[in-house]
Amino acid sequence: MNMGRRVYTEFPAYIRMPLYGFVGIALLLLMLPLAVALPISLNADPWFTYPFRALSLRWFAELFSSPLWTGAMVNSLVIAISTTVVATTLGTLAAIGLVNPRFPFRTAVMALAISPMIVPVVVLGLGLFIFFSPLGLNYSYAGVVIAHTILASPFVVITVTATLTRFDFNLMRAAAGLGAGRLTAFRTVMLPIIAPGVAAGAVFAFASSFDEVVMVLFIAGPEQRTLPKQMFTGLREQLDPTILAAATVMIVLTSCLMAIAYNVNKNR
């Protein structure tokens, strides 16, 4: 890594400068909309305009006191946490099965497992809505969690598979030879070693559920109104900076999770 950095800085300036510029522009394009929009959550007036007459935390107060918003936050957290648990479990199991070279039709099953990342969410949402109606899963927490699990599992499959390709399966044989049954060996040997991959997958799963709106629009009823859906309806019905306060809270929360996952991986 150090080597790579040194080689990079040894490039002549006429190559380096345009590269720095390109990276700068890319970062700017990603950050600028946020940098413009998020401060409005601190505007004392209910307008989306600069400059502010005064700063205030009233939209954050509104966010945390209005039952509409707090209900949405609780729903989002409940659904995202449930999705994280289910998707991480299923995704990890799927990854363990799929790294085994003797798994039948391995590539096909792998493609199927990560296909929700490629299939347009609208198509998936509509399909699930039709599939769920005879099962009575529309307008239910279970339905939303299943829908989100479908979207979130591929992240877990990918991160855990990446970790498992570096895992020495002889360790599982060693554990078995020392008297550990399969579950014990998994719990005491494999899981601690692949934990960074599982944690990263869990963070992605949480984030993908927490800011998901399309599935929610199809599957969720008024009972399952989540934060993104509340923002979505807020845009049409009562446009005020509470939406941006909610966005700020979401971004801070997911960023914290990403930072934690990054540090867990780095310390390994």
Place this chain on the structure above:
Amino acid sequence: MVHHPMHVGMTGISKTYDGHSFVVRDLNLEITKGEFLTLLGPSGSGKTTTLMMLAGFEYPSGGEITLDGRPIQDKPPEKRNIGMVFQNYALFPHMTVAENVGYSLRVRGSSRQQIATRVGDALAIVQLSDLAQRKPTALSGGQQQRVALARALVFEPSLVLMDEPLGALDKKLREDLQLEIRRIADRLDLTVVYVTHDQHEALTMSDRIAIFNDGRIQQIGSAQDIYGHPASRFVAEFVGDNNCLDAKVVSIEGDLARARLAGGQEIWARSSVHTKVDQQATIAIRPESVRITGQDRAATLSGQVSDIIYCGDQFRIHVELPGGERLIAKSSSSLGLQMEMGSPVLLDWEPRDAWALDGR
């Protein structure tokens, strides 16, 4: 001779993955308690597969494996009470040395104090007591191998399997550890099945050696048996250096056979049950048994020096025989220095040091 009870038995064991090509075929093996048995053979000869079937990681396609008289092939590895040392050590990287060694006791539900005592004892045996709290990644290869050894011994397994445990170490360390493993095995009266492709390792460590080739045991016996009395051309060529000459048996007198080489010269060799007059045979003679001589004796051959190779403590003299075969003789430095390329030499050996094996 004392009769030892059979400890491990493999009867009619075969292993095939696709139904027609066999990795191991009709293998019969008895291991007595306290024995150090080495499975020696080239890669792909079935020795590791045999070990894996003992450990329970491979399931035999046919036959029966018994431990103390009870069949075990249907038992999963974790129920067999067999210790295993892997080639790449397979230490748990997230645990300390002490946790690695104590793992088997922990999953068996031993008390914390019991674990501490026995881990301490096991680490003392492999002389690693002061590294108990290190992580395996902070240890050298030799130290990691000692940890793996301690881990495989600590739960007093009824059998210890080792799969080329010293393969990744350098020569000096390998030789030290060979002696140490053997010493520990003797001290704890372990029954060990040891897989290697290194013949020196096998000869140094084993009570008995089983030579594997092509999924079968070619010969099984003590190091002296295998080295001194090879039963087939494969064994003669695989273990140690051997000169193997194609010859035709012309007569048999007692336990000696007289055989004619391609160039017409006749030599004496010890005959075996397979040796028959008028049939082809392989005559095997070790380079260290071949003397370069001036006298004309019973087993004398003449030839020309075709190569002189200096090996430090000795010379290896390559001699070309009239029939085109090459024969290698070892010789002391002083004699080697007098040799000249292309000069004629007479070779000679004790007839009983040469073996007439089945021809090919």
